[in-house]
Amino acid sequence: MKIIVTKSYDEMSKAAADVFEKEIRNNPELVLGLATGSTPVGTYRELVRRHLENGLDFSRTKSFNLDEYVGLSGDNPNSYRHFMDEHLFNHINIERENTHVPDGLTENPKEYGKKYDQMILESGGIGIQLLGIGSNGHIAFNEPDEELPVGTGLVELSEQTIADNARFFQSAEHVPTQAISMGMGSILKAGKIILLASGEGKAEVISELLNRGKVTSRIPATFLLLHPDVTLVCDEEAYSEVNR
Ligand code: F6R
Numbered sequence: 501m502k503i504i505v506t507k508s509y510d511e512m513s514k515a516a517a518d519v520f521e522k523e524i525r526n527n528p529e530l531v532l533g534l535a536t537g538s539t540p541v542g543t544y545r546e547l548v549r550r551h552l553e554n555g556l557d558f559s560r561t562k563s564f565n566l567d568e569y570v571g572l573s574g575d576n577p578n579s580y581r582h583f584m585d586e587h588l589f590n591h592i593n594i595e596r597e598n599t600h601v602p603d604g605l606t607e608n609p610k611e612y613g614k615k616y617d618q619m620i621l622e623s624g625g626i627g628i629q630l631l632g633i634g635s636n637g638h639i640a641f642n643e644p645d646e647e648l649p650v651g652t653g654l655v656e657l658s659e660q661t662i663a664d665n666a667r668f669f670q671s672a673e674h675v676p677t678q679a680i681s682m683g684m685g686s687i688l689k690a691g692k693i694i695l696l697a698s699g700e701g702k703a704e705v706i707s708e709l710l711n712r713g714k715v716t717s718r719i720p721a722t723f724l725l726l727h728p729d730v731t732l733v734c735d736e737e738a739y740s741e742v743n744r
Contacts, residue, residue, distance in 0.1 A: 501710070501724070501725060501730045501731070501732055502730070502731040502732070503710075503731070503732045503734075503739075504731060504732070504733045504734075505734060505735070505736060505739045506733065506734070506735050506736070507735070507736060508735055508736075509542055509698045509699075509735055510542060511735070512542070512696060512698055512733050512734060512735045513541075513542030513543045513545065513546050514546055515733050516540075516543040516546075516630065516694050516696055516733045517543050517546035517547050517550065519628070519692075519694055519731065519733075520532070520543070520547060520628060520630070520694075521547070521550055521556055523627060523628045523692065524556060524557070524558070524561060525556070527627060528557060528559075528560045528561070529560045529561065529562075529624075530561050530627040530628060531561070531562045531563070531564065531620070531623050531624055531625060531626050531627050532561055532562070532563040532564070532626070532627070532628060532629075532630070533563070533564055533565075533566065533626040533628065533629030533630060533631075533682075533687070533690050534563050534564070534565045534566070534584065534588070534630055535565070535566050535630050535631050535632050535640075535696075536565065536566070536567070536580040536583045536584065536632075537632045538632075538698075539632040539696045539697065539698050540587075540630055540632060540696060541587055543630065543696065544587040544588040545587070547588065547592065548588065548591040548592060551591070551592045551593065552591070556592075557593065558592045558593050558594040559593045559594070559595065561594055561598065562594075562598040562599075562600070562623050563584075563589075563594065563598065563599045563600060564600045564616075564619070564620050564623075564626060564682075565580060565581075565584060565599075565600065565601040565602065566631070566640035566641075566681060566682050566687070567580060567602060567640045567641045567679050567680060567681040567682065568580045568581065568601055568602040568603065568604040568679060568680050569604050569675075569676040569678075569679050570604050570609075570654065570676055570677075570678040570679055570680060571604060571605070571676050571678075572604045572605075572676060573604065573605055574601065574603075574604075578668055578669060579601075579604060580601055580604075581601040581604075584599065584601055600616070600619065602616060602652070602680035602681070602682075603680070604676075604679075604680060606680065609653055609654035609680055610653055610654070612652075612653075612680065613651055613652035613653035613654070613680065613683075614651065614652070616652045616680075616682070617651050617652050617682075617683075617686050620686065620689075625689060625690070625691065626689065626690040626691065627690070627691045627692065628690065628691065628692045628693075628694065629687060629690035629692070629693045629694070630694050630696065631687070631693060631694065631695045631696065631724075632695075632696055632697070633695060633696075633697050633702060633705060633706070633709075633721050634660070634661055634664065634705075635660065635664055635701050635702060635704075635705055636658060636660040636661065636705070636719075637705050637708065637709070637718070637719035637720055637721045637722070638658070638661060638720050638721070639684065639687060639720045639721050639723070639724065640681045640682050640683075640687060641655045641657060641661070641679040641681035642655065642681060642683065642684050642687075642720045643655065643656070643657065643658040643661060643720070644658065644717065644718045644719060644720060645717055645718075646717060647717060648683070648684045648717045648720055648723070649681075649683035649684065649685075650683045650684065650685035650686075651683040651685055651686055652680065652681065652682045652683055652686050653680065653681070653683065654678060654679075654680060655678065655679055655680075655681045656677060656678055657675070657676070657677055657678065657679060662675045662677065684720060684723050688723065688724075688726065688727050690727075691729065692729045692730075692731075693724060693727055693729065693730040693731070694730075694731050694733055695721070695724060695730060695731070695732045695733070695734075696733055696734065697732065697733075697734040697735075697738035697739075698734065698735045698737070698738050699735070699737050699738055700737045700738070700740070702734070702737075702738040703737060703738055703739070703740045703741040704741055705719070705721065706732070706734060706738050706739060706741065706742060707741035707742045707744070708722075709721050709722060709724075709725075709732075710732075710742050711742065
């Protein structure tokens with residue numbers, strides 16, 4: 501795993517945007533794997549700026565998001581589709597039909613998950629995947645457990661994740677308890693992975709990830725250690741426990 505440690509959140513965001521910009525300029529038809537949550541907001545802001553000021557062109561790119569809450573339609577302000585529209589898609593020249601966020605209202609998550617993975621394959625596969633990390637080590641909504649899903653499908657959110665994400669909702673009771681999430685196998689098929697981490701709240705899990713030297717489904721992020729091209733881009737706070 502390559503590691504870039506930056507002084508601040510803004511520098512982390514710029515470093516991640518640098519990699520995305522380079523990859524998109526090299527391959528204008530790049531398939532982007534995208535994440536939501538607080539961490540990638542600055543990266544999206546930076547990509548929007550580069551689109552508006554430097555002509556970074558998304559017109560031929562496609563995107564696939566990692567996950568969506570079950571029960572939320574795309575126009576619900578707490579949905580990840582809404583998040584992506586607000587933070588990125590509405591401000592760049594990506595074609596709307598080329599953006600994919602799992603459907604939180606699907607009636608058959610199993611079939612839907614298979615189709616989602618198939619669509620990714622048919623698009624040529626994800627060229628670059630942006631990831632955040634849960635404080636419990638989750639990647640997308642693959643939560644710590646004895647087993648991890650390989651493909652995209654229905655998952656249960658852990659109590660820790662519900663508590664962490666309650667800040668976006670009225671209260672923890674309003675956080676959906678299930679999601680449609682890309683599986684670890686779907687994520688590990690990406691050509692290149694950028695893992696973001698920012699702030700003290702991620703310090704312990706980043707230290708676990710880098711110091712453990714083993715994979716465990718109890719820390720799903722450790723499966724990223726098996727991928728040949730992962731770059732961790734994190735700020736000093738998130739990195740602060742690594743050498744303790
Ligand atoms: C979001 C996702 C999650 C987040 C993680 C960290 O699409 O899949 O795994 O990346 O929960 O969230 P933040 O960035 O809010 O700390």
